[in-house]
Amino acid sequence: MTAVGDDAPDFTASIVDDDIEPFRLADHLGDEPVVLAFFPAAFSNTCTDEMEALRDEFDRSDCALFGVSTDLPHALAAYRTQYELPFALVADPGHRAIEAYDAVEDFEGYGVDTVAQRAVFVIDADGVVTYRWLAENPGQEPDYDALADAVAEAAA
Secondary structure: OOOOOOEOOOOEEEEEOOOEEEEEHHHHOOOOOEEEEEOOOOOOHHHHHHHHHHHHOOOOOOOEEEEEEOOOHHHHHHHHHHOOOOOEEEEOOOOHHHHHOOOEEEEEEOOEEEEEOOEEEEEOOOOEEEEEEEOOOOOOOOOHHHHHHHHHHHHO
């Protein structure tokens, strides 16, 4: 299990920003803290609440924030557009990221058996995990104040 103090596991996926492109976490480490906000499913109620809170109530100026889900890239592109998310989303349908960070949630429905567990990791510029939060139930959201404190600490 990825824990505070561990080197951040690298992974590849697709990034959904203005376009859909290849993504490798290691390419985004070094300048500022990275926040990986894993969420189970685009367009679901709690996930949308969380992404909107990260959009509206979380200061992203000192970090690179990436929402990570097992949804397909085109679904995340539509989701990002519909909810006007100003940060990139990472499509992980191959489960590389959720397995690397032990953020795997068993799920039954919609023809899917595994999604991302709601989780947040902060990684400092040296590539070390400095904060980890895992939801204890599907409807739980992170403590955004604690996340902001963790980003400030990682940026110091």
